[in-house]
Amino acid sequence: MTTQTETRPVRRHSRRPRGGSSRWGTLGRALPWLGPTLVLIAGVVFFPAGYMAWTSFRDLSQFGVDNGPAGLDNYTRLLEFTALSRVLTNTVVWVVGVVVVTVLISLGLAQFLDKAFPGRRLVRLAIIIPWAASVVMTTTVVYYGLDPFYGIINAFFVDIGLLDRPYGFTRNAVPAFLTAMGIAVFVSLPFTTYTLLAGLQTIPTDVREAAQMDGAGSWATYRRIILPLLRPALAVATIINIINVFNSLPILQVITGSIPGYNADTTTTLIFKFIRADRQIDTASALSVVNFLIVLAVILVYLRVVRPMRED
Amino acid sequence: MRRLVSLAAASVAMGLTLTACGFGGDDDGGDGGDGGEGGSTSLDLLVPQYSDGTTALWEEIIASFEEDNPDITVNLEVQSWDNINDVIRTKVQAGEAPDILNIDAFSGFAKDDLLYPAEDVVSSETMDDFQESFIENASLDGTVYGLPMIASARALFYNQDVLTQAGITEPPATWDDLLAAATAVSELGTGVFGYGMPLGSEEAQAETSIWTFGGGGSWTAGDTITVDTPENLAAVEFMKTMIDAGATQPDPGATDRTPMLDVFVQGQIAMAVGLPPTIGQIEERNPELNYGIAPVPTQDGSPVTLGVADHLMAFRNDDDKQEAIRAFLDHFFSTDVYLSFVDTEGFLPTTMSGAEGTANAERFADFLEVLPEAQFYPSTNEAWAATQGALQSLVGQIQTQDAASVLQQIQASADNA
Numbered sequence: 001m002t003t004q005t006e007t008r009p010v011r012r013h014s015r016r017p018r019g020g021s022s023r024w025g026t027l028g029r030a031l032p033w034l035g036p037t038l039v040l041i042a043g044v045v046f047f048p049a050g051y052m053a054w055t056s057f058r059d060l061s062q063f064g065v066d067n068g069p070a071g072l073d074n075y076t077r078l079l080e081f082t083a084l085s086r087v088l089t090n091t092v093v094w095v096v097g098v099v100v101v102t103v104l105i106s107l108g109l110a111q112f113l114d115k116a117f118p119g120r121r122l123v124r125l126a127i128i129i130p131w132a133a134s135v136v137m138t139t140t141v142v143y144y145g146l147d148p149f150y151g152i153i154n155a156f157f158v159d160i161g162l163l164d165r166p167y168g169f170t171r172n173a174v175p176a177f178l179t180a181m182g183i184a185v186f187v188s189l190p191f192t193t194y195t196l197l198a199g200l201q202t203i204p205t206d207v208r209e210a211a212q213m214d215g216a217g218s219w220a221t222y223r224r225i226i227l228p229l230l231r232p233a234l235a236v237a238t239i240i241n242i243i244n245v246f247n248s249l250p251i252l253q254v255i256t257g258s259i260p261g262y263n264a265d266t267t268t269t270l271i272f273k274f275i276r277a278d279r280q281i282d283t284a285s286a287l288s289v290v291n292f293l294i295v296l297a298v299i300l301v302y303l304r305v306v307r308p309m310r311e312d
Numbered sequence: 313m314r315r316l317v318s319l320a321a322a323s324v325a326m327g328l329t330l331t332a333c334g335f336g337g338d339d340d341g342g343d344g345g346d347g348g349e350g351g352s353t354s355l356d357l358l359v360p361q362y363s364d365g366t367t368a369l370w371e372e373i374i375a376s377f378e379e380d381n382p383d384i385t386v387n388l389e390v391q392s393w394d395n396i397n398d399v400i401r402t403k404v405q406a407g408e409a410p411d412i413l414n415i416d417a418f419s420g421f422a423k424d425d426l427l428y429p430a431e432d433v434v435s436s437e438t439m440d441d442f443q444e445s446f447i448e449n450a451s452l453d454g455t456v457y458g459l460p461m462i463a464s465a466r467a468l469f470y471n472q473d474v475l476t477q478a479g480i481t482e483p484p485a486t487w488d489d490l491l492a493a494a495t496a497v498s499e500l501g502t503g504v505f506g507y508g509m510p511l512g513s514e515e516a517q518a519e520t521s522i523w524t525f526g527g528g529g530s531w532t533a534g535d536t537i538t539v540d541t542p543e544n545l546a547a548v549e550f551m552k553t554m555i556d557a558g559a560t561q562p563d564p565g566a567t568d569r570t571p572m573l574d575v576f577v578q579g580q581i582a583m584a585v586g587l588p589p590t591i592g593q594i595e596e597r598n599p600e601l602n603y604g605i606a607p608v609p610t611q612d613g614s615p616v617t618l619g620v621a622d623h624l625m626a627f628r629n630d631d632d633k634q635e636a637i638r639a640f641l642d643h644f645f646s647t648d649v650y651l652s653f654v655d656t657e658g659f660l661p662t663t664m665s666g667a668e669g670t671a672n673a674e675r676f677a678d679f680l681e682v683l684p685e686a687q688f689y690p691s692t693n694e695a696w697a698a699t700q701g702a703l704q705s706l707v708g709q710i711q712t713q714d715a716a717s718v719l720q721q722i723q724a725s726a727d728n729a
Contacts, residue, residue: 063405063420063421063424063426064405065424165503168563171565257513258513258514259513259566260513260565277698277702278698278702279701280698280728
């Protein structure tokens with residue numbers, strides 16, 4: 001009897017402090033295991049990001065020697081940059097265009113690959129290939145193919161009579177930018193398709209069957225049942241693509257790198273030009289900070305408006 | 313458990329030290345093992361890749377040096393021209409500059425007070441052997457910082473067969489001749505283009521300089537960079553005339569030099585400005601090409617060419633390395649070693665003994681002849697690097713824009729630097 005009355009309060013008693021101290025206790029015990037990861041994250045993420053933000057307020061010589069604080073000079077110089085509006089427009093076109101087209105094509109491909117048909121395994125394999133090849137390599141192949149002097153794609157267009165003479169697809173801002181967008185879609189497809197395919201396979205067949213029983217057509221089933229259930233997978237695919245495409249340098253660098261002016265630049269390639277051509281490491285840092293804020297804002301807006309993570 | 317904790321702590325501490333080293337900024341030595349004990353010194357040497365044979369060539373030079381100086385080791389790092397500017401910038405920023413660097417421009421480093429004056433790192437015999445024009449081009453405010461290492465000049469390469477076919481008997485000497493000859497070739501309708509004008513980002517500053525120098529223009533007046541001048545504008549406007557007349561290959565604004573010279577070698581461009589190594593490329597890739605070399609056409613026909621000199625420079629990292637650096641540089645510039653480098657890479661020598669001894673005297677006669685008329689980039693002006701960058705990324709716009717406004721944009725970048 002006494003034991004019982006005693007144990008109860010003790011138990012209840014011990015529970016509370018445990019809740020508090022055990023959290024710290026758990027953390028303390030987990031720390032040695034988490035430690036290396038935390039050090040790594042701090043070292044490769046937070047430190048460089050912080051250092052970048054710091055340099056954006058410094059006056060750096062073209063060889064990186066620190067000449068003291070610069071206040072907001074770097075940001076002012078950036079805002080006064082005349083081609084900025086064109087570059088920002090390009091960035092929007094680049095990100096929205098590539099991500100939307102990639103997701104739309106991937107939705108179709110994923111649906112196709114979800115069906116059973118002979119040779120499906122081979123087709124699935126074929127779609128991974130652009131993923132396995134290096135982006136620079138893929139891009140370079142297309143770049144050479146489109147070369148007006150010795151490109152086979154150009155020669156092919158001339159041979160079949162589509163063009164009178166080779167056209168400089170990679171030598172003019174707009175066609176080169178569109179070409180780069182096409183390649184960006186091509187290399188983004190595997191990841192997106194597979195993410196969506198994985199999402200499709202988590203949808204139980206009885207849900208679809210139930211919809212059919214209720215008389216829903218295949219389009220209505222897709223729109224009302226499949227697509228909402230695909231929402232989490234779609235969210236992951238979209239966010240990762242936005243970040244990836246926004247920060248992508250190699251494709252534009254290879255395809256549009258030799259084009260004069262800023263008509264084919266995004267903010268990311270402009271950072272690169274600030275460093276390489278203009279030798280302004282500090283302005284480039286300021287633009288990097290702006291770039292970082294833009295991508296953060298885009299993701300927040302996306303999460304707010306589309307609310308892809310909601311469960312209903 | 314305890315061991316794990318201490319291990320984690322140790323790795324944290326190590327991580328912090330490493331970061332501290334990398335971003336210290338001041339060169340407080342970092343690893344102390346380099347200098348002192350036992351009199352053994354190691355030198356870091358950073359060089360660009362001129363050709364496929366560059367690495368082997370340097371390894372040979374280093375091996376012969378280390379044989380003579382067993383207490384000095386030289387660590388070679390070879391980078392492509394595309395990357396070397398980024399690499400050196402990162403190294404300087406991290407306080408890990410090499411001891412000796414081979415690159416085109418030295419003035420930025422000199423302005424940041426990172427370099428030894430040349431006379432402190434080579435013997436007076438070596439110093440006196442350099443040709444005067446190159447030494448001038450290697451000085452900043454009266455002090456020589458760069459050691460002129462190799463030189464290059466430009467000349468007009470022309471396809472003899474195509475010119476004959478177009479009824480041109482002599483290579484053009486003036487801009488008007490060039491325009492007429494190039495237009496005549498383009499009008500043949502054989503798919504061969506008259507003049508190759510590479511204004512893509514690779515080396516647009518070179519092509520532009522050839523034209524502006526040829527029109528009596530210059531990139532500097534005193535200490536200021538002058539891009540937007542009447543002479544330069546006239547030259548760039550003539551370039552635009554060439555483009556508009558269809559005398560050039562299509563889209564010159566986005567054509568890079570190296571791939572364009574390949575097209576010349578293949579015989580699809582009738583005339584293009586080339587360099588000494590272009591001769592070797594023709595021999596290797598299309599020995600059948602019937603070509604000639606002539607001075608670059610200028611506005612009035614008087615010879616001018618663009619000279620380029622690359623430099624060796626020594627960074628002041630540790631004062632106890634100065635002797636070792638001097639030993640290495642003197643070894644490099646000793647006539648035999650120097651000529652083995654210059655001749656193998658196919659460039660023009662910058663020393664007097666080299667000019668006498670070079671095995672390529674006959675082969676490069678066309679270039680050696682115009683060398684006294686060479687004008688250089690104003691690479692001692694610290695705003696030049698940014699100007700060059702602006703020329704590379706902007707001048708090609710003359711294909712679609714007004715020449716004057718393009719020059720104004722470039723001038724603005726130069727003023728900003």
